[in-house]
Structure formats: C-alpha cells, structure tokens
Amino acid sequence: MGSPSHSSVIVVGAGISGISAAKVLAENGVKDLVILDASDRIGGRIRKEKFGGVSVELGAGWIVGVGGKESNPIWELATEFGLRTCFADYTNVRYNISDRSGKIFPREIAADSYKKAVESAIRKFRNQEDVGGGDNGSNSKTDSPSTPLELAIDFILHDFEMAEAVPLCTFRDLGESEFSVADERGFDYLLYKMAEDFLFTSEGKILDSRLKLNQVVREILHWERGVRVITEDGCVYEADYVIVSVSIGVLQSDIVAFTPLLPGWKLEAIQKCEIMVYTKIFLKFPYQFWPTGPGKEFFVYAHERRGYYTFWQQMENIYPGSNILSVTLTNGESKRVEAQADEDTLREAMEVLRDMFGPNIPDAIHILVPRWWNNRFQRGSYSNHPIISNTQLVHDIKAPVGRIFFTGEHTSDRFSGYVHGAYLAGEH
Numbered sequence: 001m002g003s004p005s006h007s008s009v010i011v012v013g014a015g016i017s018g019i020s021a022a023k024v025l026a027e028n029g030v031k032d033l034v035i036l037d038a039s040d041r042i043g044g045r046i047r048k049e050k051f052g053g054v055s056v057e058l059g060a061g062w063i064v065g066v067g068g069k070e071s072n073p074i075w076e077l078a079t080e081f082g083l084r085t086c087f088a089d090y091t092n093v094r095y096n097i098s099d100r101s102g103k104i105f106p107r108e109i110a111a112d113s114y115k116k117a118v119e120s121a122i123r124k125f126r127n128q129e130d131v132g133g134g135d136n137g138s139n140s141k142t143d144s145p146s147t148p149l150e151l152a153i154d155f156i157l158h159d160f161e162m163a164e165a166v167p168l169c170t171f172r173d174l175g176e177s178e179f180s181v182a183d184e185r186g187f188d189y190l191l192y193k194m195a196e197d198f199l200f201t202s203e204g205k206i207l208d209s210r211l212k213l214n215q216v217v218r219e220i221l222h223w224e225r226g227v228r229v230i231t232e233d234g235c236v237y238e239a240d241y242v243i244v245s246v247s248i249g250v251l252q253s254d255i256v257a258f259t260p261l262l263p264g265w266k267l268e269a270i271q272k273c274e275i276m277v278y279t280k281i282f283l284k285f286p287y288q289f290w291p292t293g294p295g296k297e298f299f300v301y302a303h304e305r306r307g308y309y310t311f312w313q314q315m316e317n318i319y320p321g322s323n324i325l326s327v328t329l330t331n332g333e334s335k336r337v338e339a340q341a342d343e344d345t346l347r348e349a350m351e352v353l354r355d356m357f358g359p360n361i362p363d364a365i366h367i368l369v370p371r372w373w374n375n376r377f378q379r380g381s382y383s384n385h386p387i388i389s390n391t392q393l394v395h396d397i398k399a400p401v402g403r404i405f406f407t408g409e410h411t412s413d414r415f416s417g418y419v420h421g422a423y424l425a426g427e428h
C-alpha cells in the first residue's frame with residue numbers, strides 16, 4: 001500500500017447530493033477533492049436500466065413539485081439541459097379503481113371513500129400537531145380502512161400522495177404538478193451535465209481521476225486535524241474534511257464504521273429516521289391490452305391485502321408503443337417480493353392483471369424487479385421523517401460532527417425524500 005493521497009475534501013457517495021456538494025466546492029475554489037462511490041456508476045438512487053427496448057427509471061422517475069410559487073431546481077436543470085419529460089396525469093386515479101372481478105368502483109362511491117380518507121388523515125395530522133409530533137393513537141379503529149376499496153385509497157393517499165392530507169413543502173411551495181422523466185438518456189443525464197462543470201469528461205463519460213468508483217468506504221477515522229477514509233479493498237484517503245452523502249439506510253447499517261464512534265445524539269437521530277422501501281416493478285408485454293388516453297395513465301387494484309399490487313402505471317405516455325406496465329409496491333410488500341424469485345412475482349402480477357382485464361390477456365415476456373432494500377449501498381428507497389417535522393431530529397441528522405459533514409436527501413429539512421431535497425442539501 002502506497003502512502004495515502006491527501007485532499008482538502010473527500011465526498012463519500014456520488015448520488016445527486018454528493019455531486020452537487022462537490023460542484024459547489026469546486027466552484028468555490030476547492031478543486032483538490034476526491035469523490036468515492038461504492039458502485040460502478042454515479043447517480044445512486046437515480047438509476048436507469050434498459051428494459052424492453054427503452055430506458056426505464058428504477059429509482060426516481062418523477063420531478064415532483066412543479067408550477068408553484070418557488071422554482072424546483074431539478075425542473076430548472078431539466079429545462080436547461082433539455083431532458084424530455086411528460087406531465088404525470090393523476091387526475092383520474094381515484095376513479096380508476098377495480099375490484100377483484102375487474103369492475104370499476106362507481107365514481108360516487110370512490111369519491112366518497114376518498115373524501116373520508118382525506119378527512120381522516122387531516123384529523124390524524126391535526127391531532128399529532130396538537131401533541132407535538134407524537135402519535136397519540138387518535139387514528140381510532142373507526143377511522144382505519146378495512147374494505148379493499150378503503151385499503152386501496154389508503155395506499156394511494158399515504159404511500160403515494162400525502163399532499164392532499166398534509167402540507168408537504170414540496171407541494172405547498174414548489175407546486176402540485178409532477179412530470180415523468182421520459183428521456184432515453186435517463187434522469188442521471190442531469191448528473192453528468194452537472195459533473196461536466198467541474199470534472200473532466202469526454203463523450204458523455206467522466207474520465208476525471210478525482211472520481212473513484214467501486215470504492216466501498218468501510219471506515220472513517222476522524223480527529224481534530226483531519227480525517228482518514230479506508231475502503232473495502234484497503235485504499236486509504238486522507239483529507240481535511242469528509243462529506244458523507246450515503247443514504248440513511250446505509251448509515252443505519254454497519255457498513256461504515258466511524259472511529260471514534262459518532263456521539264450518542266447523532267446515532268439516536270440516525271436510528272430514529274424511518275426508511276421507506278418503494279419498488280417499481282416493470283412488465284413488458286407482446287401487445288397492449290389496457291385502455292390508454294387522457295385520465296388512463298394510472299389505475300388501481302383493490303385487494304383485501306393492503307398494498308398488494310395496488311398501484312399501476314401504463315407507460316404509453318412516456319414511451320408510446322413500448323407495451324410496458326409498471327406496478328409499485330412499498331415497505332412489507334417490497335421486502336417480500338425482493339426475497340422471492342422473479343418468476344413468483346411475475347405469476348402474482350399476472351393473476352392480478354387477469355383479475356382486472358380477464359383471463360385472455362397475454363403473459364408478460366419480461367419482468368424487472370429492482371431490489372433497493374437488499375442493496376447494501378442503499379438499504380431502502382428514501383427517508384420518511386415523521387410527518388410533523390421534528391425540528392430537533394432534522395437538525396441532529398444533518399449536524400456535522402467535528403470534520404465530518406452530512407448530506408443526502410434525509411438531511412433536507414423541507415424536501416426530504418426527493419431528488420430536489422438531495423440536490424439542495426448537497427449545495428447547502
């Protein structure tokens with residue numbers, strides 16, 4: 001092993017927060033930096049993959065919060081770099097709910113259930129606010145969803161929208177519209193364009209030796225005058241400061257050891273932050289058998305098990321003629337599906353589709369099941385701070401410890417969970 005390289009700053013993680021942090025440093029004259037990422041690419045949870053002849057986004061796929069009083073910086077970048085997007089048309093989603101026999105619930109019944117679910121969520125939110133952030137158990141039994149329709153609506157509201165029930169900053173300040181990324185170059189094209197400003201690139205590739213991929217950080221030693229970062233393959237990097245941008249799930253796991261240990265308040269904040277697992281499964285068909293057109297982009301399946309292949313998107317708006325459907329699972333269902341063989345997932349998804357569209361639809365010819373929970377460099381999809389911002393928790397999660405700084409979507413006080421939150425946290 002040669003003597004360790006020394007730089008001013010080491011950035012751990014080349015997701016959007018790590019890249020935006022490094023860019024701001026470079027713009028401010030800090031050019032001797034090193035960016036280490038465990039995987040073989042930049043982007044982290046922004047990740048495209050070729051599937052069924054097009055580029056699908058396994059991670060972030062929507063630019064959320066557009067058209068409000070404040071501008072969404074990711075929307076600005078997308079516009080500047082000509083990223084192809086299309087409007088995500090959720091308008092009719094609550095009326096496209098099928099029961100297990102394929103019948104669409106009548107509009108008035110769906111609307112009524114939806115209204116009740118929103119009212120109940122608002123009541124719960126207000127009660128939590130009154131008791132200062134804790135859940136006082138006010139989600140009474142009578143409020144709890146129990147029928148397949150109620151469970152489906154509860155899933156849409158809580159695992160998807162939330163905007164209608166609680167004043168999330170993203171929707172309140174940035175706007176209520178969402179746009180799907182519909183660009184063959186992928187959402188991560190924005191990261192390459194950002195990197196071009198401060199790293200050496202050629203023909204769409206980053207060739208700068210300051211970006212080091214396949215470097216799994218296992219230990220961060222820190223003392224009064226500097227830091228030392230040690231990777232799984234024994235490389236040692238020294239610097240004046242380190243910025244850690246790995247996900248909250250990675251921080252909760254034992255992959256990165258801090259020596260000396262992080263202080264108790266920091267460890268407590270890290271452990272308190274909840275992680276959401278969110279999985280988009282893609283299915284490719286020989287031909288399209290689902291309805292298309294305005295108000296048909298999303299459809300919902302109501303089952304007695306909450307979150308069981310509930311939320312579907314047809315990708316005709318994004319990639320016309322691609323014959324691809326995507327279904328979203330979350331948390332327990334995501335983990336269950338990650339643990340089983342893809343053929344079992346395909347069989348389950350086909351049973352659900354045959355419930356909705358009848359027995360004669362064709363089998364899917366390909367399936368793609370991302371595994372965010374079992375990816376040791378992610379350990380989940382995004383942070384889920386308690387809805388009522390616990391100011392102390394957010395403060396502690398992002399607070400530096402000596403020469404160690406923390407960034408990433410989970411450190412954003414206003415926009416945690418989102419790409420724009422990660423980007424702004426990195427800049428900050």
Ligand SMILES: Cc1cc2nc3c(=O)[nH]c(=O)nc-3n(C[C@H](O)[C@H](O)[C@H](O)COP(=O)(O)OP(=O)(O)OC[C@H]3O[C@@H](n4cnc5c(N)ncnc54)[C@H](O)[C@@H]3O)c2cc1C
Nearest residue numbers: 013015016017038044045059060061062217381408409419
């Ligand atoms: C399925 C899914 C759907 C989503 N949908 C949306 C959406 O539609 N819109 C939206 O705004 N947001 C969405 N998000 C959230 C969004 O993707 C994230 O908030 C954002 O990309 C996080 O960026 P980050 O830089 O904080 O973290 P990351 O992108 O996770 O970057 C951290 C980097 O650290 C690296 N790393 C981890 N461990 C180590 C280690 N030990 N050593 C070295 N490197 C390490 C990782 O490889 C990774 O590249 C979604 C996320 C997922 C997973």
